[in-house]
Amino acid sequence: MAFIARRLVGVVPVILGVSIVIFLLIQLAPGDTATALLGPQATEASKEELRRALGLDKALPIQYGVWLGHALTGDFGRSIATQIPVFDLVLPRLVNTLILTFASLLLAVIIGYAIGLFAALRSNSIFDRLAMSVALLAGSAPPFWLGLVLVLLFAIHLRWLPVSGMQDLAGDGGFVDLLLHLILPAITTALGPAAIITRIVRSSLVEALQRPHVRVARAKGLPRAELLQRHVILNALPSIVTITGLQLGYLLGGALLTEVVFAWPGLGSLLYDSINARDLPVIQATTLLIALAFVLANIIVDVINAGLDPRLREA
Numbered sequence: 001m002a003f004i005a006r007r008l009v010g011v012v013p014v015i016l017g018v019s020i021v022i023f024l025l026i027q028l029a030p031g032d033t034a035t036a037l038l039g040p041q042a043t044e045a046s047k048e049e050l051r052r053a054l055g056l057d058k059a060l061p062i063q064y065g066v067w068l069g070h071a072l073t074g075d076f077g078r079s080i081a082t083q084i085p086v087f088d089l090v091l092p093r094l095v096n097t098l099i100l101t102f103a104s105l106l107l108a109v110i111i112g113y114a115i116g117l118f119a120a121l122r123s124n125s126i127f128d129r130l131a132m133s134v135a136l137l138a139g140s141a142p143p144f145w146l147g148l149v150l151v152l153l154f155a156i157h158l159r160w161l162p163v164s165g166m167q168d169l170a171g172d173g174g175f176v177d178l179l180l181h182l183i184l185p186a187i188t189t190a191l192g193p194a195a196i197i198t199r200i201v202r203s204s205l206v207e208a209l210q211r212p213h214v215r216v217a218r219a220k221g222l223p224r225a226e227l228l229q230r231h232v233i234l235n236a237l238p239s240i241v242t243i244t245g246l247q248l249g250y251l252l253g254g255a256l257l258t259e260v261v262f263a264w265p266g267l268g269s270l271l272y273d274s275i276n277a278r279d280l281p282v283i284q285a286t287t288l289l290i291a292l293a294f295v296l297a298n299i300i301v302d303v304i305n306a307g308l309d310p311r312l313r314e315a
Contacts (some may be wrong), residue, residue, distance in 0.1 A: 007299050018291045019071070023064050026283055054080065067284065073172035075287040081277045086285045089270065094289065096166060096227040097266035100259070101251045103186040108194040108247060113240075116201025123206050132199065139195030147161075149186040154184060164263035189255050193247035200243040204236035211235070238305045245301030249294035 034047040034056070051057045055066065070077060076086035079259050115135070119128045155163040162181050256268030258261055263269065274282040 007302055011295055013301065014295055015292065018295075019068060019288060020064065021093070022284060022287045022291065023067060024060070026280055027060060027063070027296045035245075052297075060278070071285075071288065072308070077281040079279055079282050081274075081279045086281045090284060090285050090289065093265060093267050093270045096264065097252065097255060097268065100182065100185055100189065100264060100266055102253055103182055104189040104193070104251050104255070105244075105248055107186055107190040108197055108251075109244060111190070111194040112197025112244075113201055115190075116198040117205065119198070119202045120205035120209065123209075128202075132202070135195040138191045139199075141191065142255040142257075143188055143192065144261050147185070147258055150184050150188060151261070164261075166265055173258060185255075185258050185264050188261070189251060189258045193250060197240075197244060197247060201236075201240055204239045205232060208232045208236045241304050242301050245297050245304075249297040252290055252293040252297070 030253070034050045034054075035042065038046055038050060053168045056064060058066075067077075074087060076090070078085055079089055082089070082306050115131050119131045122128050151163055161184055164181075167177050252267075255264075255266065258264065258269060259266045259268035260272050267290065271283065271286045273279075274286065
């Protein structure tokens with residue numbers, strides 16, 4: 001519990017720093033909120049009036065203090081574009097993003113762990129070289145390009161899967177319908193993290209297999225399954241768990257292009273639309289949530305690794 005408490009205390013300055021960076025980057029971005037809302041034909045007087053109404057005429061430290069104080073109470077204000085409370089906009093989108101994120105993570109873990117394990121056990125074989133080459137290509141492919149290729153192949157040519165959206169508006173909207181709409185965006189989002197996990201799993205297991213105590217256990221005739229379970233996989237788990245947790249943080253924030261390509265109604269597509277509309281309260285809330293999710297993923301990874309290696313608790 002002391003280890004977890006220290007990690008939680010250490011998160012406070014990180015979150016504070018992240019909030020400052022997010023606020024300043026959005027405020028210093030080119031363009032003007034009043035002009036974006038009223039249009040280029042609006043008069044300067046009307047723009048100034050809108051800036052005063054939104055509190056944009058105050059100094060940046062004052063704007064930040066007001067925003068942070070409200071954010072700490074869960075009040076992120078109202079959307080400038082729709083006048084809907086930001087929390088009401090973000091919450092359902094967050095649920096949709098979590099559905100896509102955990103489906104993608106599950107797929108990435110299954111692919112990455114399976115291929116990485118087989119490649120490590122057949123190190124320097126044809127399968128190993130082919131798997132690492134495919135992982136390199138998959139990890140380098142831009143998600144938006146990969147998504148368009150999958151849409152062209154499976155949705156347009158083969159007509160096996162729906163093109164976009166989360167559910168068929170003309171259907172019953174059940175679980176099967178959701179699953180069909182989830183397949184293509186989940187594959188698109190998962191391939192990059194799966195490639196990274198594959199390479200880390202393979203390298204970690206190969207390194208563990210070369211350790212002296214593993215060679216001694218193998219020379220003594222320890223069964224292969226027991227050797228892998230007790231001496232190889234257990235020793236390689238910390239690095240594997242770390243990279244998997246980092247991919248969870250990436251998936252929460254990196255699904256933006258995938259959500260835009262597939263019109264998935266999540267945080268990514270909301271952030272994209274808000275940036276185009278220069279809807280500052282929504283942009284700030286969305287990016288802060290993504291940053292919090294990434295920090296939380298790192299804490300979970302640290303706690304799991306501390307459970308695997310008790311020496312980390314005293315570090």
